[in-house]
Amino acid sequence: MKRTDVVKIKIDYEGFLHEVETFPNEYRSLMALIFDRISPDDFGDCLGMGKCATCLVQIKNQHHPLTTFDRNEQTTLKKHGILEDGFRLSCQLQIDENLNNLQVEIIRP
Ligand code: FES
Numbered sequence: 087m088k089r090t091d092v093v094k095i096k097i098d099y100e101g102f103l104h105e106v107e108t109f110p111n112e113y114r115s116l117m118a119l120i121f122d123r124i125s126p127d128d129f130g131d132c133l134g135m136g137k138c139a140t141c142l143v144q145i146k147n148q149h150h151p152l153t154t155f156d157r158n159e160q161t162t163l164k165k166h167g168i169l170e171d172g173f174r175l176s177c178q179l180q181i182d183e184n185l186n187n188l189q190v191e192i193i194r195p
Contacts, residue, residue, distance in 0.1 A: 093181060098146070098191040099124055110182045116190070117141040117177035126192055134177035139166040141176040146189040148172050153180045 089109060097104045097120060106123050113119040114134070120141070121130050132138035136158035145152075148171070159178045163169070173193065179185065 091183065093183060093186045095119070095185055095187075096146075096189040097124060097143075098189070099126055100192075108181055113181050115177045116143070116179040116181060116185065117175070119181060120176055120192065124192075126194075129192070130177065132177075136162055136175055136178055139163070139168070139175060142166075142168070142193045143174055143176045143190040144193050145172045145174060146191060147187070150188050151184045152188075153182050153184050154178050 091109055093108050093110065095106050095108070095116070097106060104124055106119065108119055113122065117130050117134055120126065129140055130138075131140045134141075139162050152174070154174075156178060159175050162175060163173065176190070
């Protein structure tokens with residue numbers, strides 16, 4: 087039987103667009119999915135504690151509703167000089183149906 091809760095996410099990494107499919111709660115966060123499926127260098131150094139900002143992504147379709155853990159995120163973004171809207175720590179984004187059709191770009195520090 088075909089699953090109906092597929093979450094499709096487009097991830098731009100170094101100019102290449104990865105189209106990945108997952109399910110709610112298959113990964114504990116968007117960072118964990120990116121780490122597993124794309125494995126960017128030096129990504130997710132603090133393992134999702136919201137402190138290192140190496141999992142930074144830019145949201146390309148910003149009207150998207152996102153579910154967040156919101157643990158340390160604002161403090162960490164400010165500490166790294168990231169003050170504009172649309173930049174998020176992917177470790178703080180839960181994989182759920184709200185991420186369906188999300189497009190992000192991995193931003194290197
Ligand atoms: S993995 Fe370190 S802030 Fe997200």
